[in-house]
Amino acid sequence: MSTSVVVGAGRGIGQAIGEDLARACPGDRLVLADIDADLVERVAATLRVQGVEAVARHVDVTDEKSVQDLVAETAEADKVAIAAGIFDSSPTLDVTAADFERILRVNTIGCFDVARRYAAGMAASGSGSIVAVASVAARMPRMRQAAYAASKAALRQSLRVLALEVAGSGVRVNTVSPGPTDTEMMRQLASDHASVDDLADGSLLAFRPRIPAGRVARGSDVAAVVRFLLSAESSHVLLGDIVVDGGELLGM
Template structure:
């Protein structure tokens, strides 16, 4: 049974990579944009509708399991689901408390996994679809002062890979895009935490390698990669973690 109401749904659409991706996916068909920031999300929806696109907006905190279930029931099975929501915090590992881990994992790991599993269940009975989640090169490349964030992204990646193995037979593909430093509000927070460090040039004391491409990513660099994985052009790609980092990870 086909239960498709929206061509695409973006979770975490109000700013940064999510907003840029919304402007791309809005050109492809009906779009639902979801974010915890109601004001910014609604303003984006108005902007996209003014451009002639068919866009609806919903407010959601993805740590609210009942709220996620309500969204899935209302929205049905999209063909494409983008999981962009996430939070960032940094502190020395010796000062990173269990409560900091819990708050970051609640969004980046448990919340993202819950959205993915609930939509994947509907997709599996509605003809399949594609899911793409924003990971991070920090999931495989340790970052100073980012124990909780790095661990949350690594755990999300592995949990969704297991989910991917279980739903691919039903036509549901799950992949990841792992950005390096990108010009977003989250990376501005990272830059503030690494005062005086040129993120593109690297810094030995912070164990940050240079970016061979010589620049930070723009949000469109990441959104373009996500759009590819959320398309039929990537029909035989499953459980892939696509690094978009200007070569910072050296292909590891």
């Protein structure tokens, strides 16, 4: 039996990844972890009603002991998706060092810590796949997102280095970079638009290009790509970063 772990599975893209894996691999053990224990338990409970072997666990990616405990409990995991993250939007001239550090602590250092600890166990067993959720903000400057963009760019590059070092041990590490996606976090971002869906139209004021596909992503769009990267079908894909943005970056 395969074991999949989704970190940050309580809401948004992480929840979509967990639900997608449950549908695609109903016989596998699924561990859903999140800093909000009650929230992720509700997600797991819904899946259990559907016959999925889903368990919920608390994890705080900024707490090394918390991460160590989760990794030790799920040492057999061969597929790990990391979708934990926080977002803040404020004018760059107003961002404090504390603001910057808080976002880096979760989005970069915390997520990297999860990835490297699982990678160590997978390397010892000779196989495994890890996928983390980055962002197109790692490539394209976003107004009022200096800390967030930096955190995702740093995560993407640090995981590439990790991927290089563990590839010879049969471990694959990749990232997926969503564009605007209809999640609670994205609704916080859409303050310069009437709705999340209106982000597809772009904004000259926000220096945001139009999305050629004509819509923002759904969590399921991102989850499908994560599932592919975790699966054996992507066995020759590593150090990759698959963009799921409806063409917003124009393929750059």
